[in-house]
Amino acid sequence: MTHIETDIAVIGGGLGGVAAALAALKRGHRVVLSEEHPWLGGQLTSQAVPPDEHIWVEQFGVTTTYRSLREGIRQYYRDAYPLTDTARRDLQLNPGRGRVSRLCHEPRVALAVITRMLAPHLSSGRLTVLQPHVPIAADTTDDTVHSVTLRHTTTGAETTVSATFVLDATETGELLPLTGTAYVTGAEGRDETGEPSAPEHGDPTNVQSIAWCFVFDHVEGGDHTIERPDDYAHWRALAPAFWGDAMLSFTAPNPRTLRPETRTFNVNPPYATVVGDEDPRADAGDDDLWIFRRIAARETFLPGSLDSDIVLANWPQLDYLGGSIIDTPDRQAHLRAAKAQSRSFAYWLQTEAPRPDGGTGWPGLRLRGDIVGTDDGFAQAPYIRESRRIRAMRTIVEQDISVALRGHRGPARFADSVGVGMYRIDLHPSTGGDNYIDVECAPFEIPLGALIPVATRNLLPAAKNIGTTHITNGAYRLHPVEWNIGESAGELAAFCLERELLPADVLAKPELAGRFQATLTEAGVDIHWPEILGY
Template sequence: MMTLDVIRTDVAIIGGGLGACAAALAAASLGKRVVLTEATLWHGGQLTNQAVPPDEHPWIEQMGATASYRRLREEIRAYYRSHLPLTRAAREDAQLNPGNGWVSRLCHDPRVAVAALNQMLAPHALGGRLFVLRMHEPISAWTEGDRVVGVVVRGLQSGREVLIEAPYFIDATPEGELLALAGVEHVIGAESRAETGEPHAPEHADPHDQQAITVCFAMEHRAGEHHVIERPRQYDVWRALRPEGWPGSQLSLTTVRPETHEVLERGLFESDDGKPWWTFRRILDHTRFEPGFAASDVTVVNWPQNDYWVGPICGVDAAERARNLEAARELSLSWLYWLQTEAPRPDGGVGYPGLRLRGDVVGGTADGLAPAPYIRESRRIRAELTVVEHHIAHPLRPDGPERFADSVGIGCYRIDLHPSTSGRGYLDLGCWPFQIPLGALIPIRVENLLPGGKNLGVSHIANGAYRVHPVEWSVGEAAGTLAAFCLERGVSPRAVRNTPARLDELQSLLVRRGVELAWPTLAPL
C-alpha cells in the first residue's frame, strides 16, 4: 500500500485560480495556516495561466472592488512603473493601461500579474502561514458524513501523492473538480426553466449546455517578416466550418454582435468603429514605452473565432475531455494560421505573415498557447441560496436588483454567455450591479467546503455575470474570510448565515477589511 505524505493545515485551497489567491490572502492575514494547490506553474487562473486580461465594470477605478483587488491592480501598475521604461506620460498616468486594450482599463502581460500576485502572497509564505504546491492536481477526496476530511493531490511531474487534511476546504479549481471528488451536490450546465423560473433557461435541463472554452494566445506583428506556423492538423476542418447562426466561416473576421446578433464587421488593424480586433485585448502598446523597448505591440487572442463550442470538457469522461481540449488548441492554432495566410487585407492582398506567436508571454508552452484553457463555466454548488436571472437582470427588474441581507461582496457585469456546447448562440442581457449573497457560498449539505470561484450557487444564466475577474476574487476573499472566522469562533458557515448576530459580525469584519457589501444607486450595464 502506498504511503502518502500528509500535510495538515487550517484552510486547504484546492486549485489556484484568482479566487484561490484572494482566499489565501484573506485566511492567512487572519492568522490561519493555508495550503494552496495549483495544477500549473502559475496560480492566478484566468488572469495568468488562462491569459485573459481583466473583464471589469466601468466603475472599477472608483468603486465595486475589494481593497485587496485594488491592491492587486496597483501592484500590476507599480511593476510597470518600477521595472519597465514607460514614457513620462505613461508613468504619470494614474490609471495606466499598459496595453491600451479597449476591453479593460488594465490590459497587461500575464507575467506581470504573476509577479504581482507573488508579491502579495510572499509575506505569508515567508512567515510560514502559506504553503503552495504547484503542478499538483486533486485526484480523490475523503469524507465523513457531511464533512470533507482530506483531499489527495498528485504531482504532475513527480507523481508523488499528498494527503491534505484540514477543517475547511475551498474549491478554487477552474471547473469545480473538488465538488465532484467529494460528492458535493452540484449542477453542471443549464438548469431547466421549471427549476429556476428563468425566461432564458432551456425547457429541459442540459448538462452539456456549457459556455465555450477558449485557448488564448499572445502574438505580435512584425511587418515584412515571415513567422507563419506549420499548418495545423485540423486546419481544413475549421476552415470549412459554417456554424449555424453565424454569418460565415468560423475562421473569418466577420462575427455577430452578442447583444443583438447583428452582423459585425471588424478588421484586424482597422475598423469603422475604431475598435479593431488588434486592440481588443492588446496587452502591450509599444507607444507607451520608450523608443526601442518593444518592436511591436502584443495582443492576446481571446476572440469569438477561437471560442471552442463543439463539445464540453466538464463532466465528461477522460477521453472526450482530452479530445475536446486538443481540438480547442487546434482551433486556436488554425485561427492564427488563417490570419497569417488568408485574412483579407485592405490593400487587396491576403494574410499577415508577420504575425508572430509569443509563447514566452504565456510561460513558454510547447505549442505557444496558454497553458490552461479559459474556463467560463464551472460545476456549481447546490446552495442554500441560488442567484438566478430574475435577481439581477435589468429586463426583469426595472426598479433595481435583489437586495441580499447576507451580502458578502459585490460585482457587476452584463449577463454574457458565449456560444454553448449545446448549440445555443450568444445570450447577452443587461444587468444591474449586484451583490454576492453568503447563501450562495454554502452547500445545501456539506458543512466545511466553500466555493472559491465560479462554482458558487448561481444558475447557468446568472453565471454569465458572476464569472469575471473581480467577482471571482470577491468570492474567494469572502470564502477565505469566512473559513477563518468560523475557525476562530468554532461555528459553521451555515450557523453564521442563520444567526443574525454572527452574520453581522462577519459582515463587519469584511467591511473593516475593505469589502464593499452594497452598491450606491447606479444605472444597469
C-alpha cells in the same frame, strides 16, 4: 505518500484561490494552496486574459485587496518598464490601451504582483504552495471533508492534505464530485428556474464555450508562419448556422443583436487611435480585433522599446463549441480540440486572412510564448467560463439581477451580502448550440447563501462554482467577482475556525451573519453598492 495538516486547504490557485488564501493568511491561519498550472492567477495569468471589469472600477465596486492587485500591476510597469512621461504620470495607466478593460496588461506582470502579495506568508511558513498538483480523491464522511489527496502532474507523487475547512477554487469545481457535494452542471431549464433566458428544459452538457487564447506581435517583413495544422481543413470548414460565415474569418455574431458582423484587424495602427474612455454599455469595443485585447501598446513605452504592439487573441473565433469538458470521459479530447481550433485560427491569420490592402495573411505575426510562459505562444490553460456549481442554500437567478425583469430599481441587494459585482449577463455561444445570451444587469451583490452547500458542512466554493445558474454565471464569472468570492470564502473559513462554527451556522443566525459582514467590511470588502444613479 506525503501528508500535510493545515487549517484551511485551498484547492485551485486561480484568482479566487489566491484571494481566499490571502484572506485566511492575514487572519494568521495556516493555508495549503494547490494549483494545476505553473502560474498562480488563473484567468488573469495561466489563461492570459486581462481583467473584464465594470465601468466604475477606478472609483468603487471591488475589494481593497483586488484594488491592491490592480495598482500593483500599474506600479510594476512604472518601476520596471521604460514608460513615456505621459504614461508614467497616468494614475489610470492602461499599458495595452486595449478596449476590453481599463487595465490591459501582460499576464506575467500579474503573476509577479501575485507572487509579491504571497511572499511574506511563504516566508512565515504559514503558506504552503503545491504546484503543479491536481486533486484526485477526498475522504468525506457524514458530509464532512477530512482530507484531499493531490497528485503532482509530472512526477505522479501524491500528497494528502487534512484541513478543518476545504475551499474549492478549481476552475471547474473538481472537488464537488470528489467530496460528494451536490452540484449542478450546464443549463437549468425554465421549468426549474423560471428564467426567461433559460431553455425550456435543462441540459447538463450545455455549457459556455472555452477558448484557448494566444499572444502575438508582428514583425514587419518577417515570416513566422507556423506549420499548417494537420486538421486545418476541418476547422476551415466549420461554420455554425448562426455565425454568418466560417468561424475562421473576421465575422462573428454581435453579442447584443445576434446579427453577424465583420470585425476589422488593423495591424500596429498609428498611435492615439484609441482614447480608452469609451463606455462599454454603449460600445463593446470589439470592432477591431487588434486593439480590443491589446496588452502592450507601443505608444505606452519610450520610442524604440517595442517594435510592435503585443496582442492577446481571445475572440469569438476561438470559442470551442464541440463539447463540454465537465463530467465527460472526452475531456482531454475536447481540450486538444479547443487548442487545435485556436492554432488553426492563428495559421489562418498568417496565411489567408484578408488584409486591408487586398492581400491575404500576415506571415509576420509572431506567437509570443515568452509572454505566456509556454513554448508555443498559447496560454498554459484554456479560458474557462463555466464550472460545476454547488447546490446552494440560495441560488441566484436571472430575476434577481436582470434590469429588464427588475426595472431600474438600483442595485440588486441581498440582506446576507458578502460582496459586490457588476457585469452584463454575458454567455458566449455554448456546446448545446446556443448563440450569445446577453442581458443587461443591475449592479449586484453576492449572497452568503450562494456560498453555502445544501449539505456538505466544511467545504466552500471559492471561484465560479457558487450558487448561480447557467444564466447568472454569465455575470458572476469575471475577474473581480471571482476574487471577491474567493476572498469572502477565505474570510468565512477563518471566521468559523476562530469561533468553532460551521458556515451554515453563520447563515442561519442573523446575529452571526451580521458579525461576519462587519468582519468583511473591516477587511475592505464592500457588501453593498453605493447609490450609483447619475454616475
